């Protein structure tokens with residue numbers, strides 16, 4: 001396993017952003033972590049990279065416990081993990097040229113001499129589909145899609161084992177989103193890094209992720225192989241997310257029953273008792289308000305869900321409430 005997270009908790013004062021979450025990412029695997037805003041998914045990414053300190057739980061990178069490593073001891077491991085942010089503009093220093101931005105990790109980790117940096121940057125820019133002359137440009141001279149390619153080049157130049165991609169395409173125009181997603185897919189296959197891909201949009205990870213984990217109010221409510229999640233979403237929340245995702249086929253789109261969830265995600269300061277999803281679930285019944293469902297896999301297939309109504313022979317259907 002490249003990444004192992006056990007019972008991760010991150011509270012910001014009274015806010016229980018992540019509240020007991022476990023997941024694993026294998027060598028060369030892409031895990032899509034999906035949830036609405038406020039689900040805690042970005043906090044998971046920030047804890048993994050130790051950009052924020054976990055409250056409790058354990059994080060292992062390639063077998064090594066990094067949960068409480070000091071900054072100094074963490075520094076060499078920063079070569080192995082990198083983040084791609086949502087907004088490429090605010091994450092690139094506007095006063096630096098693209099060569100300085102992409103080459104900086106090489107110099108910081110003494111992975112190349114000053115003489116070598118130019119060549120390494122040029123090769124990396126080519127890999128992400130940018131022309132060599134981009135090296136001398138500044139971030140404001142590039143389009144949003146080009147800037148996100150620069151962000152990718154910077155994240156990948158040290159050959160990390162793990163890339164955390166936090167909504168890497170959601171700030172881009174729809175027309176460029178697909179090309180950047182295809183690029184990430186190609187780079188991942190080519191370079192073989194593992195990836196935690198964080199997104200609010202299930203359709204974004206359909207072709208990219210090997211597995212998907214769906215988050216709601218700081219916990220995972222369902223996880224499994226991507227094809228399985230799309231073929232048989234087991235948790236009512238996943239069913240609702242899927243019903244809202246656009247489908248390219250207009251016939252399928254018309255046939256589909258949309259599940260409209262009432263209200264917003266409740267406050268993570270005081271999550272609902274019982275099943276955290278019960279205030280919005282069309283199938284909620286008495287037990288849901290008091291008994292918290294465990295993440296279990298009665299139907300098998302490495303596809304657990306946290307819902308009382310998932311049993312060995314039955315999957316609930318949130319589109320047909322009783």
Ligand code: SF4
Pocket residue numbers: 235236237275276277278279281282283284285288293306307308309316
């Ligand atoms: Fe809905 Fe109850 Fe299942 Fe929670 S446990 S998802 S409230 S049916």
